[in-house]
Structure formats: C-alpha cells, structure tokens
Amino acid sequence: MRGGRVAVVGGSIAGCAAALAAVRAGAAEVVVYERAARRLQDRGVGLAIQQDRYAELEAAGYVDARMPWVRLARRVWLLGDTDARGGREFGVLPFPFRSYNWGSLWTELRARVPEKVAYHSGAAVESVTPDAGRGPGPRGPGPRGAVLRLAGGAEERFDLVIGADGYRSVVRAAMYPDIAPRYAGYLAWRGSLPAERLPGPRETWAEQDAATVAFPEGHMIAYRIPGPYGRGASVNWVFYAVPPDVPGLRLDDPTVPPPRTVTAELMEHQEKVVARHFPPYWREVIERTRPRDTLVQPIFDLAVPHFAKGRLVLLGDSAAIARPHTGSGAVKALQDATVLERALRSAEDCDAGLAAYDAERAPIGRAVLELGRRLGRAQVLSVPDWAAMDQRSTEEWWRAASEGEKGFGGHALGG
Ligand SMILES: Cc1cc2nc3c(=O)[nH]c(=O)nc-3n(C[C@H](O)[C@H](O)[C@H](O)COP(=O)(O)OP(=O)(O)OC[C@H]3O[C@@H](n4cnc5c(N)ncnc54)[C@H](O)[C@@H]3O)c2cc1C
16 A cells, blocks of 8 residues: 555554554555544443464554453353352463553554644534545556535545444445345443452452353353553453343444443342352442443444445454454454554555455354354353263363364454
C-alpha cells in the first residue's frame, strides 16, 4: 500500500490496532470513526492472553511489555458439594496466560495510534457503499473505494474502509447483507471487584489460579487482573449460563444492544444458581461485586466467508467472533491487524494485499468459531456430570472438548 485514504470504522481494540497497521503499511491518511463519545477504557473488565501469543504480538509491536499484567498458571476446577470454603478441587489444567485489565489494553493501544491519525469520538457511521470508481479516466475507471455516510448526513470517500466495528458491524452489512451473528443460547454475566474486597482467608485462592466453579447449568471462571488505570489489583469473573425468559429483554437479537449492567431479573437468576451450587468463598465473591461493576455479554457466533471484498475489509469481532471460552477475542483482533499490515506492506498493490490477508485470516475465523461452539457445548449447554469427574477424566474431557487445545488462546501467528 503506497499512499491512499483509509477509514477505520470503530475505535476499540481492533480499531486502534487497525489504524496502527494502516499507517505502518504506508497509508497517506487514516481516519478513525468511533461511535462512543466517551473514552472506552471503562467498558470491559479483564482479558487473558496466552503466553506464546503474547510473545508474537509483542515482537510485532502491537502490545507493550510495560502494560501491567498478572501471571496465571493453572485452571482449577471446583465444585460446591462439600463444606470446603473454597470448593472441592476435582481437576487442574495448565493455564499459561497473562491477564490484563481490558481498559489498560485499550488505553495502551490508543496511545500507540500515531498522531497523524484523526480519531473521531462520538462519530457514528450510518452506512458504507462500495464505490466502483469515479468513472472512466484517461487510463480506464478511477480507483476503487467506498463512501461512508456519517450520522448527520455527511459523506466521505476513502480508498479503503476497514471495519473494526464489532459484532454489529455496518461495514460487514455492506459486504454481507444476509449474514448476521447468531445467538448461541446463553449469556456471560461479567463482574469485577477490587482485590481488597475479596473474602478471606487469603490462602483460599492462590494468585496464579484461574478458578472455575462448575455447576449443572454452566460454570464461572475467575482470575486476578491489574486494577483499573494500572492501579492496584482486581478480580474478573465471568459466569456463563442460559438466562431465564425476561419479558421485554431481547438478548438473542444482535441488532438490539444488551443492557449496560446485569439487570435485576438476571441478577436474581444468578443468585439462585450461586446459592444452590457455589462454595461459600465464591458465593461471597459474587455477593461483594457492586451491580455497577457488572456487564452482560450475550454470546453470539459469526464468521464471514471472506474478510475482504473489493475495498472493504473486516477485522476483530466484525469478521468473526471468538466466544470468550476460546481465550482469544483480543488476540485474534490484534493478529488480524498484524497480518493486515504485513500483507499490505509486502503485496504488489492494495488489492493483492487484501487477498493475501483474507486467505490467511478467514480460515482462522472459521476455526475459532468452531472451537467456541465446542467449548460452549462442553462447558455450558451440555456439561458432564461434574461430580463424577477426577483429574484424569477432567484431562480427557478437556482434550476432547478443545480438540487437543488446538487454537485455544489463539492460533500461532503465521501458522
Ligand atoms: C461492551 C463490551 C465489553 C467487553 N468486555 C470484554 C471483556 O471484559 N473481556 C474480554 O476478553 N473481551 C471483552 N469484550 C470483547 C473484546 O473486546 C473483543 O472480542 C475484542 O477485543 C475485539 O473487539 P473489536 O474491537 O473487534 O470489537 P468491539 O470491542 O466490540 O469494538 C467495536 C467498536 O466499534 C464501535 N462501533 C460500532 N459500530 C459503529 C459505527 N457504526 N460507527 C462507529 N463506531 C462503531 C463501537 O462503539 C466499539 O467501540 C467486550 C466487548 C464489548 C462490546
């Protein structure tokens, strides 16, 4: 890519990484349009990045070693069927991950976006129209591109439009009007609390353990993360289960934004499950979480057949959703940007670069979708008889569910 105007729709994790990729690939002008008017750092909770995937992304210059993180080593599976305060441990699996505060990752990526990029907050893109060229010129039709229509009616033309606008993407709608995310049938209730509010005693939960409480309707995973704005330490928990029917609450429709925090009805449902199945320590962790520190994430599936079409290209959740169980949502978005940069830099021209990007990343999108489905079935929709499990059967069950962990935590870059 030599020169050219590039628009990035969405300024979250994929969007910031895409802007960086476009500048490094040689774009003359890059403009980011982000719908949210406020800075995004308070939006997410925690995320985990597998150690090897982290090393690749650091080498590619997309993550910063100075970002605060917590080393995780083991995933400990627990049941609340005895008096043990922290639960009865029935299996332990390796968990070589680094955990981050979602906000710190976004803040760091945002700071990496070069100053020459125009990042517009509170700027929603309403629609995208591919543009076949500006009519015949002396050497045939003009260059291809796309026109963005912004909220308020203004229109802007670009040579390349990158859709980093999440699972409800308008860029994807222009490429694939008939493809929409499909609701997976269950939800993630997410919460965080400052580590100093954890119940005691301290040794109930080892620092490097991702604790997983299993119950007949799903599971909850909890791990420590750095506190917001890099201060202190926090705990991130994610509780997966099928929600009850709540009149007026549409969780299965990707066109309807989910509620900002866990609603009273969903909280009541969670409380019932927790009261029935959780060990005392983990019950208290949930009870000590303030409602305003919770959020709802309906689980959707999506993977488009091609990540590039004409001069429209997708990355991150707009192209393929990695269910959170795959431990690879942020990694996949950052890898997409890394590969896009490499493809645009090394190809003869922009179209060849986009084709190379698509050929490398679209199969990953499909693989991540399949892994997410398998892990969702095994851990939420069709769980084993947890009470009958021991170390050996946990290892066997996990190997089958994750197909030998292929792609768990993300696929190797370039692999
Ligand atoms: C509310 C929320 C909380 C999350 N929390 C976590 C978490 O705690 N842990 C975790 O691991 N993952 C979390 N994720 C998922 C994770 O962030 C993503 O899987 C991954 O980082 C890739 O994100 P993305 O940038 O592709 O999409 P997103 O993070 O969804 O970003 C898309 C961005 O595009 C913007 N946008 C959408 N439409 C338009 C438009 N028409 N015009 C302009 N801008 C637009 C949105 O405002 C948004 O900022 C969360 C996602 C969301 C939406």
